[in-house]
Amino acid sequence: MRMTRLHAPTLKEAPKDAEVQSQKMLVRGGYIRKLAAGIYDFLPLANRVLRRIETIIREELDAAGAQEVRLPMVQPAEIWEESGRWGFYGPELLRLVDRKGGNFCLGPTHEEVIVELVRRDVRSWRALPLNLYQIQTKFRDEIRPRAGLMRGREFLMKDAYSFDVDDASALVTYDAMYQAYERIFARCGLDFRAVEADTGAIGGSRSHEFQVLADSGEDAIVSCDTCDYAANVEQAELPVPAAGGGPESAAVEVVATPGQRTIEEVSAFLGLPAERFIKTLVVTVDGRPYAVLVRGDHEANLLKVKRLLGAASVELATDAEVVAATGAPVGFAGPVGLKGVDGILADHAIAGLRDAATGANLADAHRIHVDAGRDFDARYADLRLAGDGDPCPRCDGRLRGFRGIEVGHVFFLGTKYSAPMRCNYLDEAGQERPMVMGCYGIGVSRIMAAAVEQNHDERGIVWPAAIAPYEVVILPLQMNKPEVVEAAEQLYADLARAGFDVLLDDRNERAGSKFIDAELIGIPYRIAIGARDLAEGNVEFKQRAGGDMERVALAEVTSRLQAARAERAR
RNA sequence: CGGGGUGUAGCGCAGUCUGGUAGCGCGCCAGUUUUGGGUACUGGUGGUCGGAGGUUCGAAUCCUCUCACCCCGACCA
Incomplete structure (x- = not known):
């Protein structure tokens, strides 16, 4: 190609709305232009990069036994009602009404469409396993698109869906896809980690994310420095610490702490280190108030609370709810004598605490000399957020924290979609059974951005040769x-x-x-x-x-x- | 959705407070010049000042409404 013919308008200055390096460099280099918030044009250079990424994906997926299809982007509401997600998905699903008043949406993902396709024509165990994928533009109406291509509303994605006769077979498929993913990202020249992840809105029981390591990444992940354990911090387990304990403290005492609300403030005010505090969060679990206790120097992981209680939603309580539950303004909650909640949940690290400080459930006051077990009871579980330096749940190693950009995600779905949508087959005994599914996504346009985030210098992009335009x-x-x-x-x-x-x-x-x-x-x-x-x-x-x-x-x-x-x- | 900010030429910006009919740098076009790290000079093209309404003899500037975009948070995952 001749530069005099190539449409690659380079700029000396980055547009002021560009925020991350990949966005600045892709815009300056004449790869992309923004059309609206989170919506971009891909110019010839970008198109070539995307095609090279797609080619690698196609080669590896075809080799793993998957078949490419192309599915509609506009999807009828009926199939979303059938799966139960029409009411569940929220405003991120861009809904449309056609001229006849029919409800449709722009596909953010294609589980419903693919299940509808497969259940129509696949009836026999002989046709399974089946693994179909497509590379297509997706639309998710993000509340706040940001960081250029990394979190856009419209983006290019590869999505694959597998159908197997049973869990054992589906796990074989899952592993094959996992390995294909490792080859794909390695061939793209990316430095990445596969991490255990939460299944989120997609659902299912087993899941790994593929994270490109970059400081600008939106996700926090931890990876063991000794074994191969790695997980998203939301998912990362922590081992149960050795029981603390120790001599009983003096009787609980209420002390005045006027205007001191945060752990930092109270810690300074009372001259006690943060790890001697019991942080008490009031959360609303499916509409009911609960208290969650973590050590002052730890952070709570509300996803763990959600899983522990099997709840549909867990959110931090509003100020009014805190007042209703504790009788005190925000910043003075504590477990001792706490009556206004349905339950008190505590992280394992609380169990051994002696002579701790916590809110008094009174305005401008805290309690000191608090002993877990003596002064309050709680249900103990792993409830805190993992971070750099924490112990590994699988070995004696330590977890290290990284930032990552999620470029791929594999889910073991089980029968979450096939059962309600009656995507069944007949087994060898003539018995009707739901197919066992998996789904597997790769953010193709996000890979382009992630590759730039990971490979650039002050002068511009340094493409991995495998995906250079x-x-x-x-x-x-x-x-x-x-x-x-x-x-x-x-x-x-x-x-x-x-x-x-x-x-x-x-x-x-x-x-x-x-x-x-x-x-x-x-x-x-x-x-x-x-x-x-x-x-x-x-x-x-x-x-x-x-x-x-x-x-x-x-x-x-x-x-x-x-x-x-x-x-x-x- | 809550808080903050910005909309003036393709890009980056000044002008807005204090109303007088739009400017700078880069780019682009033409010419001369230069030719190993964004040459220099000359001339030129290009703007409904985000939009609508209002105040005024007169509005980029003041008032009202509105739209878009960005940041922080919430949301999502």
Whole structure:
């Protein structure tokens, strides 16, 4: 491709609404343009990157036995009512009404559509397992789209759905997809971790996220420094700590703490370290108030509360609800004598606490010398959020915290959709059974952004070669020197013939502009042709990812690039 | 949805307080010049000042309403 023909409008300055590096660089490099909040145009360079990612996905999924389909984006409400999600999904589901008054939505995901497709035509155990996937634009009306492509409303996604005869077979499929995912992200040149994850709104019983490690990631994950345990912090389990205990403290005493609400304030005021505090959160569980206790230096994980109680919703109580439950303003709740709640739940770390401090359920007052067990009772469980430095639940190692960008997610769904939607088959005994499903997503456009987040420098993008829009860029440095232009044209033709995706910067620009744009766009290999070196029959070869500038004979360029390719493949 | 902020040329911004009919840098077009890290100079193109209504002799500027976008939070996962 010639730069004079390529529609890649590069910018010197990033638009002011760009927030993260990937967004700034993709906009500046002429890859994307924003049309509306969370909705982007993909220009030719971006389209090429997306296609290369798609190709890797298709190769690996086809090899794993999946088949590609294309499903509608506009979906009728009926199938969502049947699965129970029409009422459940919330405003994130963009709903439409057609001219006849029929209700539809833009597909945020395709479980309903695929189940409708499969149950219609698949009746026999002989047809299973079946695994279908598509690569398609999805729409989720996010309340707040942000971070460019990383959390848009419209985005490109690969979604796959598997159907098996039983759990054992479905787990084999799950593992095959898990391994295909590892190959896909590795081939894309990403540094990632597969982590145990919550199943969330999709539902199901087993789930892993594939997280690209990047400081700008929205997700917090922990990974053991010794074994291979890794999990989203929302999901991460913590081992039950050794029972604390110790001598009984003095009798509980109420002390005045005027205006001191946060652990930090009270800790400073009373001169007690945060780990001697019992933090008391009032939460509303399916409409009923509960107290959740965690140590002052810990954070509660409300998802764990939700799972423990099997609740549909758990949220932090409003100020009014706190007052109703504790009789005191927000900031002074405590477990001692707490009557206004349906139950008191406490993290394991609370069990051994002696001589602790906590809210007094009175305005401007706290209690000290509080002993767990003596002064209050609670139901103990693992309720806190894991973090950097916490013990691993599987071995003696320590958990380390990372930020991640979720680029893939695999779910073991079981019969969550197949049972209510009657997606059944007949087994060998002629018995009707629900199919056992799995679903598997990859954020294709998000991979593009994540790759940039993980691979850039101050000058621009540094694409992993496997997903770069072009492999080589040729820069003729003096367009007024016929021999330079001629050599560049010849090399361009030769490299194309040798099977390289090559870009020729044939613009009548100065050398500086060409270098700067080539670095911004991030093409892995750069061949600069200048009159001085050319007189000796040489050109300059440089890899975007680093390394020194190499002087290479013009005739050797193709073999030098082939060597670079081979090096990469190792 | 709550809080905060911004809308003026393709991009980045000044002008708004104190009303007088729109400007700077970059880009783009033409020419000259230059040619190994965003050359220099000259000339030029380009704007319903987010939109509607109002006040006024006169509104980018003041008032009312409205839309869009961004940030923090909640939400989602």
